[in-house]
Amino acid sequence: MKRKIDIYLKKNIGKSATSSEYRKSILLEGEADSWSKIISAGKYAAKFGYKGVINKISLKGFSEDYISKPDFTDGKFNNYNTDVLIIGGGIIGCSIARELSKYNINILLIDKESDVAYHTSSRNDGMIHPGLVPKPGTKKAFYNVRGNYLWEKISEELDIELHRTGSVITYDKKFLNIIKPFLKMRADKNGVPIEFLNKDEVLKYEPFSSDDIVGGIRLPTAGIVSPYKATVAYAENAAVNGVVFGFNTFAEKINTVNGEIISVETNRGKILPKTVINAAGVYSDIIAQMAGDMFFSIHPRKGQIAILDKKYGNSLYSILSRPNLNFHSDTKGGGLVKTVEGNILVGPSAEEIPYREDYSTDYKTIISMISKHEKALNRINKNQIITYFSGIRAANYEEDFIIEKSDYIKNLIHAAGIQSPGIASAPAVSEEIEKLTVEVLSVYKEVKRKDKWINRRFSSPQPLKLSIKDRGNLILKNPDYGKIICRCEEISRGEIIDALKSPLEISDLDSVKRRTRTGMGRCQGGFCTPLVMQIISEFKNEPLNSVTKKGHTSFILGEKTKEFTGDDLNEKV
Amino acid sequence: MKKYDVIVVGGGPAGLAAAISSSENAKTLLIEREHRLGGILKQCIHDGFGIIKFGEKLSGPEYAEKYKDMVKEKNIDIITDSFITDIKKNDKTFSVTVVNSSGISQYETYSVVLATGCRERTAKQVFINGERPAGIYTAGTAQYFTNILGYLPGKDCVILGSGDIGLIMARRLTLEGANVKGVFEAKSEPSGLMRNIVQCLEDYDIPLELSTTVSRVFGKERVEAVETVRVDKNMNYIPGTEKVVKADTLILSVGLIPENEIAEKLGISTDIKTKGPFVDNSLMSVNVPGIFCCGNALHVNDLVDYVSESGETAGKNAALYKNTNRKLTKIIISDEFMYCVPQYINYETDEKNIIFYIRVKNNCNNVRIIIKNERDEIVYSRKYIIMRPPEMERLVINKELFKNTSFINISLENGDDNI
Ligand SMILES: Cc1cc2nc3c(=O)[nH]c(=O)nc-3n(C[C@H](O)[C@H](O)[C@H](O)COP(=O)(O)OP(=O)(O)OC[C@H]3O[C@@H](n4cnc5c(N)ncnc54)[C@H](O)[C@@H]3O)c2cc1C
Ligand SMILES: Cc1cc2nc3c(=O)[nH]c(=O)nc-3n(C[C@H](O)[C@H](O)[C@H](O)COP(=O)(O)OP(=O)(O)OC[C@H]3O[C@@H](n4cnc5c(N)ncnc54)[C@H](O)[C@@H]3O)c2cc1C
Numbered sequence: 001m002k003r004k005i006d007i008y009l010k011k012n013i014g015k016s017a018t019s020s021e022y023r024k025s026i027l028l029e030g031e032a033d034s035w036s037k038i039i040s041a042g043k044y045a046a047k048f049g050y051k052g053v054i055n056k057i058s059l060k061g062f063s064e065d066y067i068s069k070p071d072f073t074d075g076k077f078n079n080y081n082t083d084v085l086i087i088g089g090g091i092i093g094c095s096i097a098r099e100l101s102k103y104n105i106n107i108l109l110i111d112k113e114s115d116v117a118y119h120t121s122s123r124n125d126g127m128i129h130p131g132l133v134p135k136p137g138t139k140k141a142f143y144n145v146r147g148n149y150l151w152e153k154i155s156e157e158l159d160i161e162l163h164r165t166g167s168v169i170t171y172d173k174k175f176l177n178i179i180k181p182f183l184k185m186r187a188d189k190n191g192v193p194i195e196f197l198n199k200d201e202v203l204k205y206e207p208f209s210s211d212d213i214v215g216g217i218r219l220p221t222a223g224i225v226s227p228y229k230a231t232v233a234y235a236e237n238a239a240v241n242g243v244v245f246g247f248n249t250f251a252e253k254i255n256t257v258n259g260e261i262i263s264v265e266t267n268r269g270k271i272l273p274k275t276v277i278n279a280a281g282v283y284s285d286i287i288a289q290m291a292g293d294m295f296f297s298i299h300p301r302k303g304q305i306a307i308l309d310k311k312y313g314n315s316l317y318s319i320l321s322r323p324n325l326n327f328h329s330d331t332k333g334g335g336l337v338k339t340v341e342g343n344i345l346v347g348p349s350a351e352e353i354p355y356r357e358d359y360s361t362d363y364k365t366i367i368s369m370i371s372k373h374e375k376a377l378n379r380i381n382k383n384q385i386i387t388y389f390s391g392i393r394a395a396n397y398e399e400d401f402i403i404e405k406s407d408y409i410k411n412l413i414h415a416a417g418i419q420s421p422g423i424a425s426a427p428a429v430s431e432e433i434e435k436l437t438v439e440v441l442s443v444y445k446e447v448k449r450k451d452k453w454i455n456r457r458f459s460s461p462q463p464l465k466l467s468i469k470d471r472g473n474l475i476l477k478n479p480d481y482g483k484i485i486c487r488c489e490e491i492s493r494g495e496i497i498d499a500l501k502s503p504l505e506i507s508d509l510d511s512v513k514r515r516t517r518t519g520m521g522r523c524q525g526g527f528c529t530p531l532v533m534q535i536i537s538e539f540k541n542e543p544l545n546s547v548t549k550k551g552h553t554s555f556i557l558g559e560k561t562k563e564f565t566g567d568d569l570n571e572k573v
Numbered sequence: 574m575k576k577y578d579v580i581v582v583g584g585g586p587a588g589l590a591a592a593i594s595s596s597e598n599a600k601t602l603l604i605e606r607e608h609r610l611g612g613i614l615k616q617c618i619h620d621g622f623g624i625i626k627f628g629e630k631l632s633g634p635e636y637a638e639k640y641k642d643m644v645k646e647k648n649i650d651i652i653t654d655s656f657i658t659d660i661k662k663n664d665k666t667f668s669v670t671v672v673n674s675s676g677i678s679q680y681e682t683y684s685v686v687l688a689t690g691c692r693e694r695t696a697k698q699v700f701i702n703g704e705r706p707a708g709i710y711t712a713g714t715a716q717y718f719t720n721i722l723g724y725l726p727g728k729d730c731v732i733l734g735s736g737d738i739g740l741i742m743a744r745r746l747t748l749e750g751a752n753v754k755g756v757f758e759a760k761s762e763p764s765g766l767m768r769n770i771v772q773c774l775e776d777y778d779i780p781l782e783l784s785t786t787v788s789r790v791f792g793k794e795r796v797e798a799v800e801t802v803r804v805d806k807n808m809n810y811i812p813g814t815e816k817v818v819k820a821d822t823l824i825l826s827v828g829l830i831p832e833n834e835i836a837e838k839l840g841i842s843t844d845i846k847t848k849g850p851f852v853d854n855s856l857m858s859v860n861v862p863g864i865f866c867c868g869n870a871l872h873v874n875d876l877v878d879y880v881s882e883s884g885e886t887a888g889k890n891a892a893l894y895k896n897t898n899r900k901l902t903k904i905i906i907s908d909e910f911m912y913c914v915p916q917y918i919n920y921e922t923d924e925k926n927i928i929f930y931i932r933v934k935n936n937c938n939n940v941r942i943i944i945k946n947e948r949d950e951i952v953y954s955r956k957y958i959i960m961r962p963p964e965m966e967r968l969v970i971n972k973e974l975f976k977n978t979s980f981i982n983i984s985l986e987n988g989d990d991n992i
Binding site: 358361388476526527544548549554 | 606654656658670672673674675676677692693695696697698700702703704705706707708710711713714717718719721722723724725726727728749750751793794795821822834837
């Protein structure tokens with residue numbers, strides 16, 4: 001096996017490239033002149049049944065990758081004892097924190113950013129996939145289907161919107177009849193309900209679907225959530241149950257003795273955990289390696305997504321796609337998703353890139369996605385775009401989730417390589433990690449369920465979604481709900497204050513935005529940015545120019561103007 | 574439910590003028606979502622407002638103050654800090670739902686004047702590639718930061734787009750001690766008024782680079798630099814002309830879009846050229862009678878004096894509004910024009926004259942505007958030495974000239990022709 005890999009490397013990468021078996025995995029080393037060659041080598045090596053591919057082939061001329069992290073140090077967590085330390089505040093880390101908060105144990109969740117859901121968990125489609133796509137027998141298939149099922153209960157307990165709309169995939173060629181048996185078989189194997197539709201039935205579900213099709217399939221269990229609101233909801237429920245959230249806390253070094261983690265060093269001091277859970281997303285391989293358990297590599301896969309103005313939302317009811325049968329197309333997959341707020345999302349793309357946090361977007365990709373998906377729904381066009389963004393999937397070469405106790409480090413558990421469908425799978429992944437953690441921790445202490453665990457969380461009011469009467473009554477109780485701050489999304493001062501008062505301490509513009517949708521509408525914050533900043537500065541009792549866009553040093557304002565004479569002009573918001 | 578004859582939505586210069594003229598003949602309510610009246614003028618502390626209307630150079634707040642004083646003298650109900658969440662058409666009236674800190678209220682009215690102003694085109698709508706740091710603002714937001722909050726948006730600024738607000742901000746930021754590295758404009762001609770190019774850029778030695786755009790933003794936390802690139806006539810990047818400009822702030826002045834979400838809710842048809850409703854010379858919507866529109870919600874104006882004028886027209890006609898059948902004469906414009914407001918003429922109104930606001934697409938020298946009736950007879954012509962897209966032309970023409978024609982044609986011809 002290794003021989004074959006070596007031959008491949010010599011031929012495709014160059015003389016310098018070699019492979020070696022490391023524990024149960026295969027380690028690739030050397031230097032290549034293109035990123036795609038490195039990816040191909042990793043994929044090739046993944047075919048031989050090793051536990052993992054550790055791809056350390058470096059890219060010529062590639063300098064150190066940028067990593068967003070706090071720019072200060074303090075001693076907040078120095079010598080901090082905790083039963084469980086969770087590294088990563090995405091949906092995976094937060095859902096694990098919530099499930100573990102049932103027990104009489106101390107839990108600390110750290111994230112290097114100023115809020116939860118800062119990275120991939122706020123940069124995706126929010127689709128609760130039905131589970132047809134993952135290969136039968138993979139962890140992805142199992143956790144996806146189980147997660148999809150569990151979302152029903154979770155969305156109710158956490159009071160978040162789940163739209164179980166189903167998804168429709170249309171075809172224009174007779175093709176469908178040939179692959180029908182194959183699709184049916186896979187659906188049965190994965191345990192996913194499937195319906196075959198003729199053209200009229202497709203148009204019944206999606207009346208504006210392009211009508212040059214012959215039929216389609218429908219996956220009735222597909223659904224949609226707001227991924228960042230879901231992550232916040234998990235985190236808030238965890239916090240209410242005693243989980244401590246350490247934001248702006250960057251795990252830099254992990255110290256082990258005899259195959260056991262004894263401390264984790266951060267910019268805020270040395271944490272002393274009994275067990276550690278690796279939920280670090282695109283950095284999960286780095287965390288594994290820090291702990292001395294190197295066995296896989298993340299190769300970042302970017303996805304760009306365009307958001308259309310809500311005004312045009314009514315041309316779509318659920319989730320619609322029309323697979324491209326031209327395999328040379330550069331934007332594979334993706335489709336159209338109607339978010340719980342009523343916007344249409346177009347995308348995502350899939351691009352292999354060497355950077356883990358490069359959220360740049362480009363015109364060409366955005367436009368090519370619109371042209372591609374226009375074929376499923378003629379009514380969309382590029383003038384309806386209000387904004388676009390990108391996220392990075394934490395793909396490993398095995399293209400499967402890693403949900404297990406470490407083979408080498410006694411008190412380390414991985415929830416790693418959780419690429420798409422990580423949102424859909426989160427409730428099931430956390431259910432499994434809960435079990436594993438209790439097992440591992442039981443070696444150190446007795447783990448018991450708490451007598452009182454609060455499994456319900458209630459969202460703060462969303463006046464826009466209430467009836468006129470209820471909305472009026474709400475305003476009578478608290479007039480702030482009648483003061484509209486964000487005009488495009490109709491968000492009130494009361495909702496912004498609720499977000500600031502929530503169990504997780506937040507203070508930047510993007511954190512408020514993720515919770516309330518301020519600035520997410522068609523004017524993209526042109527009007528409300530200054531107003532939201534004023535509310536934050538007032539609430540925190542800090543100067544206006546200390547408010548940031550997204551934590552760290554992303555300050556919005558510069559210095560005071562020379563001539564400013566007083567607040568006589570100042571709007572009271 | 575309280576009843577009015579006219580509800581004016583928006584308390585900027587257009588809405589103030591509309592409320593004043595409407596109140597002469599009708600019970601009028603003015604609704605404004607912000608705390609204070611005056612609209613965007615509140616933050617325009619530079620001068621140059623009111624030269625036509627008042628014959629003097631006022632600042633934005635001074636201009637607004639004059640109108641606010643007039644409003645106070647009239648019998649007009651005003652509610653501020655109030656947001657319209659819904660507006661519905663009934664048989665003969667409209668019901669308007671309003672949210673404010675005392676709750677939800679509903680009003681009934683015979684006619685509505687939309688004076689909701691405009692919003693700015695955003696960075697995303699002009700497709701700039703690259704990262705998502707702090708430090709990218711529209712010119713209006715930067716103006717709010719500077720003039721209302723009293724903070725600079727940053728130190729080293731690059732301005733994209735030569736719209737008037739961008740030009741004015743270039744000067745303002747320079748005066749406040751920021752370093753404006755340049756104004757970049759993708760078109761080959763500046764899009765702001767000539768007087769602003771001279772008074773805001775040339776007087777302060779701020780470079781203006783035409784046929785150049787910003788193609789990329791660099792920086793993770795805060796903007797660190799932008800990449801500029803030259804573009805050809807079709808707006809394609811010219812490879813090899815990229816330059817990196819160090820800056821911590823990118824300000825966009827790339828266009829304004831009339832705010833017409835309320836109009837859309839009512840099913841009002843809008844002109845893709847103006848992005849405002851199709852109206853006749855009373856400034857009433859052509860397909861939803863009883864709805865009037867004025868100011869920047871109707872089309873983007875460069876001078877506030879004309880905004881007030883359109884407000885007056887809309888307010889007066891809204892007060893006199895009776896739901897009778899109209900016979901409309903369509904105004905057809907030739908390709909050289911960007912747009913013309915109104916788009917239709919209703920011959921049966923009180924006015925003696927019809928006011929046309931018209932804009933050309935490109936700079937033209939030595940031309941003549943010609944208006945013909947359905948019989949191809951020239952009913953009006955006027956010569957111009959120069960016409961520029963940023964400068965809207967206003968024509969006041971006797972209504973009698975448009976009698977007995979089902980459409981009129983406005984075209985642009987060579988000014989030398991002897992007619
Ligand atoms: C474009 C796109 C579309 C997608 N669409 C869908 C979809 O429709 N449905 C679906 O189910 N899934 C989708 N996914 C996948 C889904 O978004 C992810 O699987 C999921 O968000 C992963 O969550 P996570 O918690 O593992 O990672 P993340 O949300 O990235 O969280 C990891 C956290 O770890 C922190 N961290 C990392 N290193 C350190 C350190 N050293 N110290 C402290 N903190 C650290 C980071 O700051 C980060 O907050 C999509 C993904 C992309 C990119
Ligand atoms: C930044 C900027 C700088 C300018 N500089 C100059 C200049 O130097 N010289 C010059 O002559 N002209 C200038 N103009 C142009 C001129 O000032 C504007 O054309 C004029 O202010 C437009 O008036 P308006 O009443 O149509 O809109 P606005 O002034 O925008 O007023 C609209 C009002 O309606 C309110 N409103 C909107 N929707 C609702 C709703 N649903 N419910 C309740 N209230 C609502 C808004 O809050 C606002 O107060 C400038 C314009 C801008 C945007």
